Amino acid sequence: MSSFHPRQVFPRRTPGATPPQPVGLSIYGLIYLGIDTRGKPVYVTLMYRNILLGGEPGAGKSVALGNIVAHAALSTDVDLILIDGKIVELLPYAPVAAEFVGNNMDKALRVLGDLQADLDERYLHLARTGRKKIVPDDGFRAKLVAIDELAYFTVTIGTKEQQEEFRTLVRDIVARGRAAGIIVVAATQRPSADIVPTSLRDLFGYRLAFRCATDSSSDIILGTGWASQGHTAVDIAPEALGVGLLRAEGGFPRRFKTAFLNDNNHKQIVRRAMYLRRAA
Numbered sequence: 001m002s003s004f005h006p007r008q009v010f011p012r013r014t015p016g017a018t019p020p021q022p023v024g025l026s027i028y029g030l031i032y033l034g035i036d037t038r039g040k041p042v043y044v045t046l047m048y049r050n051i052l053l054g055g056e057p058g059a060g061k062s063v064a065l066g067n068i069v070a071h072a073a074l075s076t077d078v079d080l081i082l083i084d085g086k087i088v089e090l091l092p093y094a095p096v097a098a099e100f101v102g103n104n105m106d107k108a109l110r111v112l113g114d115l116q117a118d119l120d121e122r123y124l125h126l127a128r129t130g131r132k133k134i135v136p137d138d139g140f141r142a143k144l145v146a147i148d149e150l151a152y153f154t155v156t157i158g159t160k161e162q163q164e165e166f167r168t169l170v171r172d173i174v175a176r177g178r179a180a181g182i183i184v185v186a187a188t189q190r191p192s193a194d195i196v197p198t199s200l201r202d203l204f205g206y207r208l209a210f211r212c213a214t215d216s217s218s219d220i221i222l223g224t225g226w227a228s229q230g231h232t233a234v235d236i237a238p239e240a241l242g243v244g245l246l247r248a249e250g251g252f253p254r255r256f257k258t259a260f261l262n263d264n265n266h267k268q269i270v271r272r273a274m275y276l277r278r279a280a
């Protein structure tokens with residue numbers, strides 16, 4: 001499995017040497033998220049998984065989401081579907097996205113509807129071949145769906161019916177997508193039971209809680225009972241931007257700080273991703 005290393009994406013050039021072949025990352029590889037309290041790197045593997053990010057406004061969700069989207073952009077084996085109610089967070093990646101949705105409920109529903117139809121086709125293929133998950137040889141490309149601010153589409157914009165339709169589509173894509181090579185990365189600054197009901201939360205293999213106002217909000221992301229065992233995102237200091245608790249399926253929450261890519265880093269990554277994707 002490949003892990004992110006700047007040399008891999010920006011290979012060293014020797015004057016006069018044959019230019020190196022462009023080398024991208026892979027969505028099947030490890031995705032670098034940051035560094036833990038013992039100084040160890042923290043990675044996630046998102047293929048066949050989903051990740052939920054929650055926490056107070058300004059706690060670091062978009063930065064973490066940006067790290068994941070950056071890795072996916074540099075991975076030529078995945079298509080990006082970006083749904084960003086705030087528009088500005090993911091907009092820099094629009095040039096390398098298969099779909100970019102801003103604050104537009106109709107478009108969000110259309111894009112999610114298309115994903116659901118794609119999902120049906122993938123499951124039909126799995127049924128025909130008698131297998132349980134899509135592999136690269138099946139000819140279906142992996143897709144990464146990043147949603148920045150779930151609540152924006154489930155309580156703020158659109159009609160009640162549209163919000164319900166959005167919820168239903170997201171739940172189906174999260175539930176069935178992992179085996180079919182469709183990954184969902186969803187963020188919310190409102191970790192409450194109406195935005196993230198337990199039945200939806202439990203479908204996410206990875207949960208990442210940034211600073212939360214209450215133990216119950218922290219538990220809504222990490223899972224019921226963790227706060228009472230001392231694992232709560234409430235005790236993250238307000239000034240500890242980018243510090244969060246990451247829990248992988250069946251594991252203990254692990255405290256770490258996300259890597260930080262500034263606007264210029266993102267611009268460079270998008271340029272590189274455009275080049276890699278053209279060459280692929």
Ligand SMILES: Nc1ncnc2c1ncn2[C@@H]1O[C@H](COP(=O)(O)OP(=O)(O)OP(=O)(O)O)[C@@H](O)[C@H]1O
Pocket residue numbers: 055056057058059060061062063064188189210241242243257258259260
């Ligand atoms: N790992 C980090 N290292 C340094 N600074 C960080 C880190 N993570 C976040 N920050 C700082 O905190 C600010 C807010 O982070 P971010 O936009 O990710 O928050 P958010 O949780 O997405 O907020 P909102 O819900 O309001 O969108 C960033 O602009 C950045 O200045």
